[in-house]
Amino acid sequence: MPVRLSNANLGRLPKEVLVPQYDRSRLTPGIVHIGVGNFHRAHQAWYLHRLMQEDLAHDWAVIGAGVRAYDEAQRQKLAAQDYLTTLIELDPAGTSAEVVGSMIGYVPVEEGHGPLIHQMADPAIRIVELTVTEGGYFIDPVTKGFDGANADIRHDAENPDRPRTAFGAIIAALRRRRDAGVGPFTLQSCDNLQGNGSILRQTVVSLTRLSDPDLADWIDSECSFPNSMVDRIVPVTGAKEIELAHEIGIDDGAPVTHEKFCQWVIDDSFCSGRPEWDKAGATFSDCVHDYEMMKIRILNGGHQVISNPGEILSVETIAGCMAHPMIGSLFGKVVREEIVPHVRPVPDTPTELYVDLIDRRFSNPKIVDTTRRVASDGSSRHTGFILPVLREALAGDAPFEGLALAEALWARMCEGTREDGSVIEPNDPFWNQLNFAARTARADPRAWLNQHQLYGKLAGNSAFAQVFAKWLKLIWESGTTVAIRTYLDA
Secondary structure: EEEEEEOOOOOOOOOEEEEEOOOOOOOOOEEEOOOOOHHHHHHHHHHHHHHHHHHOOOOEEEEEEOOOOOHHHHHHHHHHOOOOOEEEEOOEEEEEEEEEOEEEOOOOOOOOEEEHHHHHHHHOOOOEEEEEOOOHOOEEOOOOEEEEOOHHHHHHHOOOOOOOOOOHHHHHHHHHHHHHHHOOEEEEEEOOOOOHHHHHHHHHHHHHHOHHHHHHHHHHHOOOOEEEEOOOOOOOOHHHHHHHHHOOOOEEOEEEEOOOOOEEEEEEOOOOOOOOHHHHOEEEEEOHHHHHHHHHHHHHHHHHHHHHHHHOOOOHHHHHHHOOOOHHHHHHHHHHHHHHHHHOEOOOHHHHHHHHHHHHHHHHOOOOEEEEEEEHHHHHHHHHHHHHHHHHHHHHEEEOOOHHHHHHHHHHHHHEOOOOOOOOOOOOOOOHHHHHHHHHHOOOOOOHOOOOOHHHHHHOOOHHHHHHHHHHHHHHHHOHHHHHHHHHHH
């Protein structure tokens, strides 16, 4: 029978499972992490756990937090197992498991976020991290500026003591710290955004300025917002992952599976200290922007290239997409010919070798990363990962046929049905708008590009519009496979 995961049962787990070698009762908090999903537990929490295993960073333990009602369910799951997490590494060479213990608490999720504000105002907290997805920073997708018109943002500006958003809670905590003379903390985004620290600064300072300009100036000058690049493929947890933990011998209500590869590149800018993450394998670098661009354009952009046709053709996993003769070849051609020319090299990582690495990672059959997960939230991911490359290609008279095809495939996916007739359930915060535009674009492709909140001036680029219309027409008339083959044979 699998052993229920808890502090008391760590000694009863199978001997091949790595467990914390440190006394968790002696850990003290130094970090609040907002957005305790699978990625955080397999990435930032794992790096910290590795330090703790070396008898380091015991005063940097994590307190988890969330701001949505569904986060409370996650809190209860983790509280029931003393905030421990089973990480299961899925590699073609074999499967292994490790229990991570760097999280020691989770703030109750309440309206107005009083407990979260109180926790962040604690002088012991020196870093507040966030993984709230690419679309969670209230960014205008065209201008990339702050979206001050959002209803939740307007609420927080008018009710700074009863915020709805994570950013409103952060501001309330910083106000308390300033007024008490406690000092600032570092704000660290761990999301897949180029310049994620700069974007986080923009969101927090801009929101603060709507209600308290003096506090906004204090945050801007006193807090640190380091940019970083994070990378590890971490699938969603479902019944199969829970059963896999059972097979290993652990009864974990929220285990996490992940690939072996892991990378974290960070700008060393922390106003109140930091753990020595470099001793656990992280890289502190002045070239974070270049690492970000390589990863976001090749890995995240590549994900969008293959996941949309995968959804249309009912391919369930990313590994399945790479094994598909058309979709796997589409990845190789678009990335090597149309994305790589717009990526700057980084130290010790030749771009072509990086593409090969991503190809192998995507193709790992052990990682059951669903096509649906990767294809979701396209309104954030296409605008962040594909369209910047497309703009550069058009400006430099570089090839863009495959990028335009990727956009046409996204439009086809958002119509809401697969080629086998099954329904694609809504997978984007703006699904209703996307679906209406996609259905209209079947007869008039301009209807898709006229979503100016996504495409901006690209909608008026005749060269792009013509190629996009060509691909979308071919997809609807002859099917996705024919369209991809036509591109590959060109």
